[in-house]
Amino acid sequence: MKPKPRITIYLFLFSFISLFFDISCSRDRDNRKPINSANLKDVFFNNYVRLIVPSDGKLIDQSTILIDTNLVERKIGQLAKKKHTLVFRYSASDCEMCVNSVFKIIKEENNKLINDNILIVTDSYSSRDFIVKTKYLNFFLPIYDVKEPIKGLGLPLEGKNLPFFFILGPDNRISKIFFPYKEYPDKTREYFSYINTFIKEKHD
Numbered sequence: 765m766k767p768k769p770r771i772t773i774y775l776f777l778f779s780f781i782s783l784f785f786d787i788s789c790s791r792d793r794d795n796r797k798p799i800n801s802a803n804l805k806d807v808f809f810n811n812y813v814r815l816i817v818p819s820d821g822k823l824i825d826q827s828t829i830l831i832d833t834n835l836v837e838r839k840i841g842q843l844a845k846k847k848h849t850l851v852f853r854y855s856a857s858d859c860e861m862c863v864n865s866v867f868k869i870i871k872e873e874n875n876k877l878i879n880d881n882i883l884i885v886t887d888s889y890s891s892r893d894f895i896v897k898t899k900y901l902n903f904f905l906p907i908y909d910v911k912e913p914i915k916g917l918g919l920p921l922e923g924k925n926l927p928f929f930f931i932l933g934p935d936n937r938i939s940k941i942f943f944p945y946k947e948y949p950d951k952t953r954e955y956f957s958y959i960n961t962f963i964k965e966k967h968d
Contacts, residue, residue, distance in 0.1 A: 816941055818920040824936050828917060830908035833898050835891060837911065843883055846934050848966045850882045850959055853917065854927035856889055856897075863927050865946035867903055869953060877960050879905060881967075883932070887913035929955065931962070 826841030843849075852870075854863045870878070884903075887910045888894035894909040901907070916922040921941065931940040940959065944952040 815921055815924070819930075819941060820939060821937050822919055824917055824919075824932060824938060826936055828915075829911035830885060831891070831894070831911055832906060832908055833895055835895075838908075840883075840885075840917075840932075841936070843908070844932050848881065848934065848963055849932045850878060850963070851930050851932050851938075852882060852884045852927070853886075853919075853922065853930070855887050855913075855922070855925070856893065858925055858927050859946075862944065862946045865949060866927060866944050866952065867901065869944075869949055869956070871904065873953065873956055875956060875960055877963055878956055881963050884908065885910060885917065887916060929959075931959070 824840065826839060826844075828840045829837050830840055830843060831837050852866065854866075870882070882905065884905060884907045886894070886907060888897065891909070898907050910916055919938070921928055926943055929940075929942045929944065930938040932938055940962070942952075942955045944955070
């Protein structure tokens, strides 16, 4: 049974509610306006056009080079293995607490299907910075550094100081974009549950 489209809509809606809060936090706290459903609706549709629409269905260059902590270079196409892969993309400039909250959930969930089909991609200020931070993190899954951080994966979503998830399909296109928000870990778990079902159906 395929996941209902309504679930995907809810995930997108939550992603942009999260984006709204993230943007709000960067403003003067004393000048915030009360948040109401009309504001959230506007934020959702405005950002859907600005961020999701240009990125959804975007083709990723399979020759993009990723580097592991041993400084071994691999093409993203070799790591994705021509199947549906969940990608977690974050940057050195992203909110550290937001990124760590995602790693915590991945570890707590310990979902074998997701663990076997996830690709964690970051970018760093230098190779040394990448190695030091990754070893300090001591995560149980491999993390890869983009060789060309300015180019990244070529997605409009990158460089917005927001970590995000997406599915990379066998056709090298991305879909099912989601912004995790540290204040709402249950929504990230809900997304994982949805992705788990999606990957299972695609790989059966």
